[in-house]
Amino acid sequence: xxxxxxxxxxxxxxxxxxxxxxxxxxxxxxxxxxxxxxxxxxxxxxxxxxxxxxxxxxxxxxxxxxxxxxxxxxxxxxxxxxxxxxxxxxxxxxxxxxxxxxxxxxxxxxxxxxxxxxxxxxxxxxxxxxxxxxxxxxxxxxxxxxxxxxxxxxxxxxxxxxxxxxxxxxxxxxxxxxxxxxxxxxxxxxxxxxxxxxxxxxxxxxxxxxxxxxxxxxxxxxxxxxxxxxxxxxxxxxxxxxxxxxxxxxxxxxxxxxxxxxxxxxxxxxxxxxxxxxxxxxxxxxxxxxxxxxxxxxxxxxxxxxxxxxxxxxxxxxxxxxxxxxxxxxxxxxxxxxxxxxxxxxxxxxxxxxxxxxxxxxxxxxxxxxxxxxxxxxxxxxxxxxxxxxxxxxxxxxxxxxxxxxxxxxxxxxxxxxxxxxxxxxxxxxxxxxxxxxxxxxxxxxxxxxxxxxxxxxxxxxxxxxxxxxxxxxxxxxxxxxxxxxxxxxxxxxxxxxxxxxxxxxxxxxxxxxxxxxxxxxxxxxxxxxxxxxxxxxxxxxxxxxxxxxxxxxxxxxxxxxxxxxxxxxxxxxxxxxxxxxxxxxxxxxxxxxxxxxxxxxxxxxxxxxxxxxxxxxxxxxxxxxxxxxxxxxxxxxxxxxxxxxxxxxxxxxxxxxxxxxxxxxxxxxxxxxxxxxxxxxxxxxxxxxxxxxxxxxxxxxxxx
Numbered sequence: 001x002x003x004x005x006x007x008x009x010x011x012x013x014x015x016x017x018x019x020x021x022x023x024x025x026x027x028x029x030x031x032x033x034x035x036x037x038x039x040x041x042x043x044x045x046x047x048x049x050x051x052x053x054x055x056x057x058x059x060x061x062x063x064x065x066x067x068x069x070x071x072x073x074x075x076x077x078x079x080x081x082x083x084x085x086x087x088x089x090x091x092x093x094x095x096x097x098x099x100x101x102x103x104x105x106x107x108x109x110x111x112x113x114x115x116x117x118x119x120x121x122x123x124x125x126x127x128x129x130x131x132x133x134x135x136x137x138x139x140x141x142x143x144x145x146x147x148x149x150x151x152x153x154x155x156x157x158x159x160x161x162x163x164x165x166x167x168x169x170x171x172x173x174x175x176x177x178x179x180x181x182x183x184x185x186x187x188x189x190x191x192x193x194x195x196x197x198x199x200x201x202x203x204x205x206x207x208x209x210x211x212x213x214x215x216x217x218x219x220x221x222x223x224x225x226x227x228x229x230x231x232x233x234x235x236x237x238x239x240x241x242x243x244x245x246x247x248x249x250x251x252x253x254x255x256x257x258x259x260x261x262x263x264x265x266x267x268x269x270x271x272x273x274x275x276x277x278x279x280x281x282x283x284x285x286x287x288x289x290x291x292x293x294x295x296x297x298x299x300x301x302x303x304x305x306x307x308x309x310x311x312x313x314x315x316x317x318x319x320x321x322x323x324x325x326x327x328x329x330x331x332x333x334x335x336x337x338x339x340x341x342x343x344x345x346x347x348x349x350x351x352x353x354x355x356x357x358x359x360x361x362x363x364x365x366x367x368x369x370x371x372x373x374x375x376x377x378x379x380x381x382x383x384x385x386x387x388x389x390x391x392x393x394x395x396x397x398x399x400x401x402x403x404x405x406x407x408x409x410x411x412x413x414x415x416x417x418x419x420x421x422x423x424x425x426x427x428x429x430x431x432x433x434x435x436x437x438x439x440x441x442x443x444x445x446x447x448x449x450x451x452x453x454x455x456x457x458x459x460x461x462x463x464x465x466x467x468x469x470x471x472x473x474x475x476x477x478x479x480x481x482x483x484x485x486x487x488x489x490x491x492x493x494x495x496x497x498x499x500x501x502x503x504x505x506x507x508x509x510x511x512x513x514x515x516x517x518x519x520x521x522x523x524x525x526x527x528x529x530x531x532x533x534x535x536x537x538x539x540x541x542x543x544x545x546x547x548x549x550x551x552x553x554x555x556x557x558x559x560x561x562x563x564x565x566x567x568x569x570x571x572x573x574x575x576x577x578x579x580x581x582x583x584x585x586x587x588x589x590x591x592x593x594x595x596x597x598x599x600x601x602x603x604x605x606x607x608x609x610x611x612x613x614x615x616x617x618x619x620x621x622x623x624x625x626x627x628x629x630x631x632x633x634x635x636x637x638x639x640x641x642x643x644x645x646x647x648x649x650x651x652x653x654x655x656x657x658x659x660x661x662x663x664x665x666x667x668x669x670x671x672x673x674x675x676x677x678x679x680x681x682x683x684x685x686x687x688x689x690x691x692x693x694x695x696x697x698x699x700x701x702x703x704x705x
Contacts, residue, residue: 015049015052015053015075015078015079015082016046016049016050016053018049018078019045019046019048019049019074019075019078020042020045020046022045022074022112023037023038023041023042023045023046023071023074024037024042025037028111029070029111036504036671038065038066038067038504040062040063040066040501040502040503040504041062041066041067041068041070041071041501041504042071043499043501044060044062044066044068044071044072044447044499044501045070045071045072045074045075046075047060047497047499048060048071048072048075048076048252048445049075049078049079051443051445051497052075052076052079052250052443052445053079054443055250055441055442055443056443056496056497057438057443057444057445057493057495057496057497058443058444058445058446058496058497058498058499059256059445059446059447059451059484059487059488059493059496059497059498059499060445060446060447060498060499060500060501061447061448061449061450061451061452061484061499061500061501062447062448062449062501063449063501063502063503063504063505064449064503064505064665064668064669065503065504065505065668065669065670065671066449066501066503066504068254068447068448068449069096069099069100069104069254070104070108072089072252072254072445072447073089073100073104073105073108073221074108074112076089076221076250076252077108077112077114077116077220077221078112078114079250080116080220080221080250081114081115081116081220084248085248085249085250086219086220086221086222086246086248086249086250087220087221087222087249087250087252088222088224088229088244088245088249088250088251088252089221089222089223089224089252089254090223090224090225090226090229090251090252090253090254091223091225091226091253091254091255092225092226092254092255092258092262092607093225093255093607094225094584095607095608095609096254096255096607097120097223097224097225100223101118101120101223105118105221105223116220116221117215117218117219117220117221118219118220118221118222118223119212119215119216119219119221119222119223120222120223120224121212121216121222121223121224121228122166122168122212122224122228123228123231124183124184124185124186124189124209125180125183125184125185126166126167126168126183127165127166127183127184127207127208127209127212128155128159128162128165128166128182128183128184128207128208128209129182129183129184129185129188129189129194129207129208129209130159130165130194130206130207130208131189131193131194131207131373132181132182132183132184132185132188132189133155133156133159133182135373135374135377136152136178136181136182137152137156139295139374140152142290142291142292142294142295143181143290143291143292143294144178144181144290145288145290148175148177148178151174151175151178152178152182154174155174155178155179155182158170162208164208164212165208165209165211165212166208167179177278180278180282181282184207184208184209185380186380187376187379187380187383188376188377188380189207189209189210190210191210191213193376194206194207194209194210217246222249226253226255226258226259226262226263227262227265227266229245229251230262230263230266230267231266232245233245233436233437234266234267236436238435238436242441242442243440243442244437244440244442244444249442250442250443250444250445251437251442251443251444251445252445252446252447253444253445253446253447254447254448255448255606255607256446256447256448256451256487256491257448257450257451257487257606257658257662258606259433259446259491260429260490260491263429263432263433264425264426264429264632265425267425267426267429267432268400268403268423268424268425268426269391269394269395269405269422269423269424269425270421270422270423271388271391271392271395271421271422272419272420272421272422273312273313273316273419273420273421274419275388276312276316276388277309277312279381279384279385279388280305280308280309280312280358280385281309282381283302283305283358283362283378283381284297284302284305284306286305286306286309291305292374292377292378292381293305293361293365295374296365296369296374297361297365302361304354304357304358304360304361305358305361307354307357308351308354308355308357308358311350311351311354312351312354314350315347315349315350315351315392316420318347318348319346319347319407319420319422320407320409320418320420322346322347323336323339323341323407323409324336326339326341326343327339336409337408337409337410338406338407338408338409338629338630338631339406339407339408339409339631340404340405340406340631340634340635341398341405341406341407342398342405343398344396344397344398344399345396345397346396347396349392349393349396351389351392352389352392352393355385355386355388355389356389358385359382359385359386362378362379362381362382363382365378366378366379391422392422394424395422395424398424400424400426402426402427402428402639403424403425403426403427404424404425404426404427404631404632404634404635405422405423405424405631406423406424406631406632407420407421407422407423408420408421408423409421423631425632427632427635427636427639428490428636428639429490429491429492430489430490430491430492431492432492433491433492433493434492434493437492438492438493438495438496444493444496446487446491446493446496449503449661449662449665450658450661450662450665451484451487451658452483452484452486452487452500453480453481453486453654453657453658453692453696454483454500454695454696480649480653480654480692481654483498483500484498484500486654503698504671505668505671505698506671507668507698507699507700508699508700508701509674510668510671510673510674510675510700511667511668511674511675511676511677511698511700511701512675512676512677512700512701512702512703513676513677513678513679513697513700513701513702513703514538514676514677514678514679514702514703514704514705515679515682515684515685515702515703515704515705516534516678516679516680516681516682516705517682517685517686517704517705518530518682518705519531519534519680519681519682522622528555528558528559528562531555531559531621531680532559532562532563534678534680535548535559535563535619535621535680536563536566538617538619538676538678539566539570539572539597539617539619540570541617541676542616542617542675542676543570543572543595544570544572544573544594544595544596544597544617545594545595545596545597545613545614545615545616545617545675546597546598546615546616546617546618546619547597547598547600547604547608547610547615547617547618547619547666548597548598548599548600548619548621549600549601549604549605549618549619549620549621549624549663549666550599550600550601550621550622551601551602551621551622551624551625551627552622553578553601555621556576556577556599556601557576557578559599560574560576560599567597571595572595572596572597573589573593573595573596573597574596574597574598574599575589575590575596575597575598575599576598576599577598577599577600577601577603577604578601583603586598587608587610590610590614590615591610591614592614593614594613594614596614604666605624605659605662605663605666606659606662606663606665608666609669610666610669611669611670611673612669612670612672612673615666615667615669615675616667616673616674616675616676617667617675617676617677617678618663618664618666618667618675618676618677618678619677619678619680620660620663620664620677620678620679620680620681621680621681622680622681623656623660623679623681623683623684623693624656624659624660624663625652625653625655625656626652626655626656628652636651637651637652653689653692656693657692657693657696660693660696661696661697664677664697664698677697685704
């Protein structure tokens with residue numbers, strides 16, 4: 001195949017024109033299979049190229065079907081190769097990462113005519129470290145129980161066959177405890193210890209992580225997920241210079257509507273009672289008498305580990321009891337699963353002194369031990385115990401300004417007791433991102449199909465406002481943020497350039513919207529029967545092929561149980577989230593089984609791609625307003641109110657509209673798709689804010705029943 005640049009002889013000095021030509025109707029890409037010229041895609045690609053050349057920040061909303069990944073990959077690859085930069089591409093979902101790695105980037109290697117390399121970065125704990133594996137095999141009797149030793153043997157056999165040495169290459173993932181002793185860890189797996197020039201690498205195959213690391217530093221394009229990006233961002237010195245994560249890089253975030261929540265989860269504190277136990281049991285487990293100390297100390301010489309474990313148990317129990325008391329004070333009848341803590345020194349901290357004694361034991365052992373590998377493992381444990389000690393202290397001090405602190409309680413697991421987790425996160429990540437991300441001297445580009453509080457249209461604002469069903473009441477339009485202002489403000493990206501390009505889909509021909517006005521109030525006894533009645537009605541209309549999106553798990557499970565006979569009678573398979581089948585497996589089954597129905601919660605509202613007949617019906621049971629019972633949400637609403645703002649208009653409504661757009665966006669994924677969207681929430685028709693949701697729906701046929 002003749003490459004694009006060989007065919008057109010385009011000068012590499014004019015990146016914008018190269019990109020514009022590549023996405024033109026006459027380019028080689030336009031003649032490729034399944035490709036159609038889309039002016040929206042060309043417009044977006046040119047804007048990305050201009051942002052890269054100007055080292056600018058850019059927010060782009062590209063409607064569904066624009067072909068966003070190609071629109072940013074082409075200019076990113078050309079700019080990276082011409083300017084000797086590294087393109088960091090961040091996504092939220094595994095599905096999109098795999099699309100980039102196994103479809104889009106290989107295609108561009110064939111047609112772009114530019115010699116470039118790409119790779120995907122996973123968290124280092126996903127990679128096997130062959131040096132740690134050899135050590136674990138040598139010390140297996142001291143580290144593992146008999147069952148765990150068999151698991152170690154299975155990992156070793158797998159290591160002789162695997163190609164990439166990561167967890168995703170397992171048919172059945174290994175025991176997490178055993179894997180933790182053989183995976184790559186910072187300080188235990190380094191170029192000096194495991195790299196090509198190390199003594200170990202001369203006698204063994206090089207460590208899988210170090211092999212991947214070499215590819216990462218040499219690649220022109222690096223694909224990773226949002227969580228891993230923010231983990232690494234926290235390790236970068238402030239202020240960043242000539243890059244974000246590494247020198248001479250630039251960053252493109254796809255699925256950018258998830259950035260705020262992902263950033264919040266990866267900034268601050270997250271420590272569970274299970275993590276506490278594991279960190280100490282890695283040194284010594286009093287029940288099994290296994291651990292790093294086993295071969296170095298006698299059982300009677302490790303009392304401080306047992307004392308620390310006991311102090312940890314008492315600490316987390318005290319936290320749980322304190323939270324129970326706080327909940328009783330609120331007169332709430334519900335048992336708490338997440339509880340916001342607004343009291344420093346919630347309980348007495350006796351854990352610190354016990355952890356300090358264990359760390360002293362580690363120092364004493366390493367001083368007298370000449371096994372460098374064992375010492376490295378022990379020092380890694382000591383570092384983790386110090387992190388835990390600091391996290392507990394920081395949680396109890398509650399000194400970080402504008403952070404929210406909360407405790408989570410989950411049930412289940414082998415120990416048959418609740419797991420208690422301590423959390424802290426910034427209420428608003430805008431300032432953090434403004435300093436750590438948007439102050440860098442390189443391009444940061446964000447894109448998604450849903451970043452604004454409006455429909456997937458381009459240049460049709462006047463048409464939308466003149467439509468009777470979309471007219472605003474009560475001055476709501478003047479209060480809601482315009483265009484991309486909302487997302488820019490939430491992320492601290494106010495200085496970014498913005499662009500909205502519409503969808504190439506013909507929604508008026510491809511989609512019909514049903515609005516049900518006869519729904520009772522959810523608190524009414526008649527609500528659930530009526531909900532079931534309408535779900536049945538619309539499921540029959542398409543004979544399955546439907547997503548039914550819920551906002552409440554208990555309601556979803558109750559409705560699913562009630563509808564079992566109905567689906568059995570129709571011969572339709574029902575898949576229910578949380579029913580035991582993993583999310584990815586459930587989605588694959590739904591794709592293959594054309595006449596089926598899937599009941600889903602939050603994760604199925606977004607990031608799910610089911611083109612074709614298999615998904616012809618999306619039923620939205622309730623408008624997806626965020627429930628203010630989670631501590632982080634509660635704190636965000638309080639912050640707005642404290643500065644005199646309107647929490648509903650400034651946060652609850654915009655967030656609900658964005659998620660509503662995501663839910664509707666599951667239906668039409670290609671230009672040949674057709675189907676219906678059903679909204680079983682009459683607030684769209686009866687509340688003053690209803691038209692704000694309707695204005696976020698692509699122009700299509702509408703029927704009110």
